[in-house]
Every structure is written in structure tokens, then in C-alpha cells.
Amino acid sequence: MTASKAMKITKGMAMAAALMALGLPVAQAEGMMASAEIKGCTDPAIHGTATLTEQVTPEGIKEVTVEMTIKGLSDGKHAVHIHEVGACEPCGAAKGHHDPGPFGQSRPDSAGDEVPAKDINHPYHMGDLINIESKDGIGAMKTTTNRVTLSPGTLTILDADGSAFIIHTNPDTYCDEESDLKKGCAGGSRDACGIIQAAAH
Numbered sequence: 641m642t643a644s645k646a647m648k649i650t651k652g653m654a655m656a657a658a659l660m661a662l663g664l665p666v667a668q669a670e671g672m673m674a675s676a677e678i679k680g681c682t683d684p685a686i687h688g689t690a691t692l693t694e695q696v697t698p699e700g701i702k703e704v705t706v707e708m709t710i711k712g713l714s715d716g717k718h719a720v721h722i723h724e725v726g727a728c729e730p731c732g733a734a735k736g737h738h739d740p741g742p743f744g745q746s747r748p749d750s751a752g753d754e755v756p757a758k759d760i761n762h763p764y765h766m767g768d769l770i771n772i773e774s775k776d777g778i779g780a781m782k783t784t785t786n787r788v789t790l791s792p793g794t795l796t797i798l799d800a801d802g803s804a805f806i807i808h809t810n811p812d813t814y815c816d817e818e819s820d821l822k823k824g825c826a827g828g829s830r831d832a833c834g835i836i837q838a839a840a841h
Contacts, residue, residue, distance in 0.1 A: 671695070672790040674798065676805050676834030678710050681731035686712035686832045688779070690805055691839075694790040702791065705784045706769060710807065710832065713774040719812035719827025720781060722767030722788060726802020728833035734804040737826075738767030740794055762826050763814040766795055767803070771811050790838070798838055807832040 672694040680686030688710030695703050708720065727733035739761060762768060766788050772781035789795045797803035808827025815825035 673839040674790050674836050675839045676836045678708070678805065678807065678832050678834035679728065680712065680832050681728075681830050683712065683831070686710065688712075688832070688834075690834055690836075692790060692836065701786055702789045702793075703784050703786045704788055704790060706782070708772060708779075708781045708805070710772065710774070710779040711777055713772075713777070713779045713807065713831060714809075715774050715776065717771040717773050717811035718779065718831065719808035719810065720769045720772050721765070721806050721808075721812075721826070722769065722797055722836070723804050723806045724767070724801075726804050726835045726837075728804055728835055731806065731830040731833040734806055734830075734833055737762065737765035738788065738797055738803055739765040763812065767797070768812075772807065797836055803836045805832075805834040805836065806830050 674692040676690040676692075678686070678688040678690060688708065690706060690708040692707075693705045695705070697703060722738045723734035723736065724738045725733060725735045768787070769785065770781065770783045772779045787795065788797050790798055792798075808829065809831050810824065810828040812827045813822075813825045815822065
């Protein structure tokens with residue numbers, strides 16, 4: 641056995657041990673997939689698909705790659721977030737941004753609220769993603785995040801009430817403010833929604 645082959649085997653065993661220590665079967669954590677059918681909130685001409693694939697790094701960190709294609713959006717950039725409930729009828733049923741934890745504040749901004757948000761975590765919600773850019777009516781986006789998982793755990797988006805993608809009318813400016821967030825900085829109104837569902841792999 642060569643030294644390089646022995647090293648690969650050792651790394652693989654270490655990864656497997658790390659996953660089992662977390663209570664996850666190796667096969668379950670590696671290569672889990674999910675998908676979503678994207679539909680317009682009010683405009684039936686907006687439609688598309690999204691796929692999500694989970695990988696595990698050599699250090700045992702779970703990463704999810706999101707790929708999305710949407711037709712019918714206005715040209716330009718549109719905010720994309722994973723929201724905390726798997727519901728799209730109406731699109732507001734998806735509620736706020738996916739951000740589990742005892743102190744999570746899933747509202748993207750607090751400007752204009754009678755009771756300001758306890759924290760202004762956007763753009764650091766677990767479900768905050770990059771913008772999708774549409775050209776000639778076709779939008780495409782690909783990104784990888786380690787803020788969410790498909791496999792079970794605190795950050796999973798496949799929990800009891802599910803999760804959904806929301807695509808907004810305007811771009812996310814990532815709300816980089818020192819004190820409070822400007823209303824609409826996370827994309828404004830909702831153009832499209834897609835419920836995220838586990839897929840066979």
C-alpha cells in the first residue's frame with residue numbers, strides 16, 4: 641500500500657468517526673439531496689427549480705450547495721433566502737428567515753416596527769443566501785453554505801415544519817448598518833416561493 645493511499649484511508653476513517661460521534665450514519669450525512677419547485681407568489685409566469693446537495697468536508701463540516709434556475713423574474717438581482725416554514729400559500733406563510741436558536745430573530749429588518757427586533761442578525765441568519773441575477777428573463781444562481789444542513793441537527797432545514805425558498809422583488813443589500821436595518825434592505829416584497837423537500841439520492 642502506498643503512503644498516499646494509506647493517508648486517504650486514514651482521512652476517510654477519521655471523517656467517518658467524526659460523523660458517527662455526531663450520531664449520523666456516514667451515508668446519511670454524505671450526499672443528501674433536496675429540491676424545490678419555484679412558483680410565482682402572484683405571477684404564474686415565474687417558475688423554476690432548485691436543488692440542494694449536502695457534502696462533508698475532510699474536517700467533518702457539512703456544506704450544502706444550492707443551485708437555482710428561475711424564469712420570469714424581472715432583469716436584475718433578487719434576494720434569495722431560506723425561510724423557516726415549508727409553506728407558500730400565501731408566500732407570507734413561509735414566515736421569517738431560517739435562523740434556529742434561542743436568540744434567533746428571523747425578521748430581516750426592524751425599521752418601522754412598533755417593537756424593534758431584539759437583534760438585527762441579517763445578513764447572518766442561517767438561511768441568508770446570495771442574490772440571484774436574472775438576464776433576459778432567466779435567473780441562475782449557485783452557492784455553497786455551511787449555515788444549514790439537510791441531515792438532522794440544529795441547523796437542518798428539513799425539520800418538522802419544513803423550510804422554503806423565497807425570492808424577493810429587489811436585491812439584498814446585506815443590510816450592513818451599524819445600528820438598525822433599513823426597511824427593505826433584505827429584498828422587499830416576495831416574488832416567488834418554493835417548498836424544500838428531501839430527494840432520493
